[in-house]
Amino acid sequence: DIVMTQSPDSLAVSLGERATINCKSSQTVLYSSNNHNYLAWYQQKPGQPPKLLIYWASTRESGIPDRFSGSGSGTDFTLTISSLQAEDVAVYYCQQYYSTSYTFGQGTKLEIK
Amino acid sequence: EVQLVESGGGLVQPGGSLRLSCAASGFTFSSYWMNWVRQAPGKRLEWVATIKQDGSEKYYVDSVMGRFIISRDNARNSLFLQMNSLRAEDTAVYYCARGPDYQLPNNWFDSWGQGTLVTVSS
Numbered sequence: 001d002i003v004m005t006q007s008p009d010s011l012a013v014s015l016g017e018r019a020t021i022n023c024k025s026s027q028t029v030l031y032s033s034n035n036h037n038y039l040a041w042y043q044q045k046p047g048q049p050p051k052l053l054i055y056w057a058s059t060r061e062s063g064i065p066d067r068f069s070g071s072g073s074g075t076d077f078t079l080t081i082s083s084l085q086a087e088d089v090a091v092y093y094c095q096q097y098y099s100t101s102y103t104f105g106q107g108t109k110l111e112i113k
Numbered sequence: 114e115v116q117l118v119e120s121g122g123g124l125v126q127p128g129g130s131l132r133l134s135c136a137a138s139g140f141t142f143s144s145y146w147m148n149w150v151r152q153a154p155g156k157r158l159e160w161v162a163t164i165k166q167d168g169s170e171k172y173y174v175d176s177v178m179g180r181f182i183i184s185r186d187n188a189r190n191s192l193f194l195q196m197n198s199l200r201a202e203d204t205a206v207y208y209c210a211r212g213p214d215y216q217l218p219n220n221w222f223d224s225w226g227q228g229t230l231v232t233v234s235s
Contacts, residue, residue, distance in 0.1 A: 001175075038219055040221040040222075042158075042222075044158075048227075049208055049225035049226065049227055049228055050158065050208075050222070050225055051225070052221065052222060052223045052224075055221045055223075061223065093157065093158055095158070095160075095221065095222075097219045097220050097221050098219065100163070100172045100218050100219070101160075101172070101174060101175070102160040102163075102220060103160070104157050104158040104159065104160070105157065106157045107157050107158075
């Protein structure tokens with residue numbers, strides 16, 4: 001299975017500042033024939049199901065604020081929140097769908113400093 | 114509005130069985146891959162099973178292979194997970210999650226239900 005590893009495990013950022021979460025896969029999730037990275041990002045708030053933020057590594061889901069962006073290719077990816085809002089406090093997960101045995105990262109807990 | 118509502122969770126003894134259901138509405142159910150994803154208390158998300166639009170392809174995480182069966186009824190807009198030979202490590206909130214509407218078996222999950230709790234304990 002492809003192992004997804006996120007860093008850091010937790011992060012505290014001041015309101016209005018930038019938050020950056022990293023995700024590394026144990027093997028490439030870039031499919032060379034279509035040049036797509038099979039990588040998604042989710043936000044999960046306490047007591048709620050996850051919410052899709054980004055897919056194809058950088059395509060923002062409909063309705064997601066543009067302060068959320070995804071980047072990276074191959075094995076290294078980043079989720080960036082450009083200006084942290086109070087409602088962004090959550091756990092964030094990356095997920096690969098390159099292999100049909102889909103796997104998630106361990107999660108990064110984002111808090112307000 | 115897409116809605117996914119799970120039911121069927123509960124307390125079951127080790128070795129027992131349980132059948133989860135997911136009622137879908139607000140979209141053309143037969144056009145989408147569907148999935149089950151679980152989350153043990155305080156743990157990361159774990160994908161469990163996937164089924165193609167017409168039920169012709171099914172995929173499972175290794176730890177449930179041979180014990181769980183995913184199925185769907187497109188006429189009733191419903192997704193199911195039959196769980197047999199349950200173990201303590203199957204204890205989790207089980208989410209029904211929608212995949213894409215294309216033909217490839219590479220799923221991200223764009224809509225989720227609220228989840229149903231399965232507890233395996235004696």
